[in-house]
Amino acid sequence: MATLSFDEFMKRVVERNPGEKEFQDAVKEVMSTTWETFKANKRFVDANIMERIVEPERIIIFRVPWTDDQGKIQVNRGYRVQFNSAIGPYKGGLRFHPAVNLSVMKSLAFEQTFKNALTTLPMGGGKGGADFDPKGKSDAEVMRFCQSYMDELYRHIGPDTDVPAGDVGVGKREVGYMYGQYRRLTNTFTSTFTGKGLAWGGSLVRPEATGFGAVYFGEEVLKRNNETFKGKKVVVSGFGQVAWGVAKKLVELGAKVITISGPDGYVHIPDGMTEEQVEYMLEMRASCRDRAEDFSDKFKNATFHKGVKPWVVPCDVAMTCAIQNECNLDDVKTLMKNGCKMILEVSNMGCTLEAAEYLREQDIEFAPGKAVNAGGVATSGLEMSQNSIRMSWDAAEVDKKLRGIMKGIHDVCYQYGKQDNGKVDYVKGANIGGFMKVAEAMADQGAI
Numbered sequence: 001m002a003t004l005s006f007d008e009f010m011k012r013v014v015e016r017n018p019g020e021k022e023f024q025d026a027v028k029e030v031m032s033t034t035w036e037t038f039k040a041n042k043r044f045v046d047a048n049i050m051e052r053i054v055e056p057e058r059i060i061i062f063r064v065p066w067t068d069d070q071g072k073i074q075v076n077r078g079y080r081v082q083f084n085s086a087i088g089p090y091k092g093g094l095r096f097h098p099a100v101n102l103s104v105m106k107s108l109a110f111e112q113t114f115k116n117a118l119t120t121l122p123m124g125g126g127k128g129g130a131d132f133d134p135k136g137k138s139d140a141e142v143m144r145f146c147q148s149y150m151d152e153l154y155r156h157i158g159p160d161t162d163v164p165a166g167d168v169g170v171g172k173r174e175v176g177y178m179y180g181q182y183r184r185l186t187n188t189f190t191s192t193f194t195g196k197g198l199a200w201g202g203s204l205v206r207p208e209a210t211g212f213g214a215v216y217f218g219e220e221v222l223k224r225n226n227e228t229f230k231g232k233k234v235v236v237s238g239f240g241q242v243a244w245g246v247a248k249k250l251v252e253l254g255a256k257v258i259t260i261s262g263p264d265g266y267v268h269i270p271d272g273m274t275e276e277q278v279e280y281m282l283e284m285r286a287s288c289r290d291r292a293e294d295f296s297d298k299f300k301n302a303t304f305h306k307g308v309k310p311w312v313v314p315c316d317v318a319m320t321c322a323i324q325n326e327c328n329l330d331d332v333k334t335l336m337k338n339g340c341k342m343i344l345e346v347s348n349m350g351c352t353l354e355a356a357e358y359l360r361e362q363d364i365e366f367a368p369g370k371a372v373n374a375g376g377v378a379t380s381g382l383e384m385s386q387n388s389i390r391m392s393w394d395a396a397e398v399d400k401k402l403r404g405i406m407k408g409i410h411d412v413c414y415q416y417g418k419q420d421n422g423k424v425d426y427v428k429g430a431n432i433g434g435f436m437k438v439a440e441a442m443a444d445q446g447a448i
């Protein structure tokens with residue numbers, strides 16, 4: 001192993017994971033930036049950390065049969081990738097989306113491993129989900145699906161083994177149905193899920209946490225440049241829970257949130273969103289509407305742009321809050337040409353690998369999802385702590401801890417990513433910060 005070059009290592013990864021483009025890209029992104037650190041550490045080389053760390057500890061793939069409202073039996077494919085538990089129980093969300101496949105699951109679980117390590121909380125990395133599309137399904141269908149999904153998953157998870165949560169397509173409702181079934185099957189009330197309802201073990205601030213945390217991270221980046229969010233024009237994509245949390249905090253800080261978007265196109269709000277409009281995002285979600293156009297129908301100061309992504313709108317800051325690979329090389333070039341000075345990846349791998357590699361070389365602040373969006377899983381960690389001590393903290397307490405964690409993540413990225421010319425390579429900083437902790441733990445624990 002010690003004699004392998006990075007290119008030879010990647011060739012092996014590609015051969016061992018054929019056709020899994022998302023996973024190969026995720027490995028390339030992390031390993032290209034940590035390779036020198038790895039090579040310089042004899043312990044890591046002797047323990048063959050590089051080849052071990054890209055191999056998931058366990059993958060569970062299962063059939064999920066369910067009956068639709070017409071009485072017809074449908075089938076989907078369920079996944080749980082238990083990637084790495086060297087620093088704590090597997091932890092990561094469940095995604096229900098038609099684009100879910102093994103490669104997407106593995107790439108997200110791999111990323112989650114380093115993200116969770118960055119939070120400083122004791123959480124390993126996992127991810128799961130199904131190629132089930134909750135859109136257009138009745139509430140009863142969603143419940144039957146969630147129950148069937150849990151009928152298999154329950155035996156693989158537990159408060160000290162693997163703790164799932166929500167992700168794209170899995171919100172409080174789905175977590176509720178899955179947790180209910182888990183509780184019934186195991187006859188235990190434990191902290192096996194996070195993102196729970198407040199009445200049954202959830203944490204205050206968890207719904208807002210990913211968005212709030214992303215803005216707190218952005219504040220730290222701006223602080224380095226002696227700036228704040230006040231008056232900044234921010235282009236936001238998405239309109240789900242993450243985009244909502246981002247918009248809510250930005251409006252509170254006096255920034256102008258000038259776009260949100262859906263699968264149908266983007267909405268332009270030139271004067272910036274009002275608090276009322278931020279709240280309306282919640283209403284749209286609650287009624288399962290997935291068209292951004294619904295938003296512009298309701299407000300006169302908003303215009304809808306069909307089939308276009310929001311990256312064409314001139315701004316100071318852009319935040320990807322929808323899904324992976326939503327911002328490509330052309331998009332980032334357009335953003336920069338129009339004067340954008342900071343791009344924060346809030347969705348997991350929101351920028352394509354090509355776009356992220358390009359941004360690292362440019363005179364722009366760019367920070368990756370595994371650092372920027374870690375506030376969500378960090379607050380899940382805080383939910384687990386509260387469950388363990390059987391107490392709940394008030395919102396101010398959770399928010400204070402979240403803010404502290406985001407500052408800590410920023411500082412670690414700075415420590416490992418600072419360059420001679422004063423620029424901070426946040427991609428490299430986040431990857432090395434996360435990698436060091438997981439690699440140390442693996443080296444300490446022997447060939448496991």
Ligand code: GLU
Pocket residue numbers: 091092093094163164165166167168194348373374376377378380
């Ligand atoms: N799905 C979120 C993420 O990507 C949250 C995971 C969790 O809370 O476990 O980090």
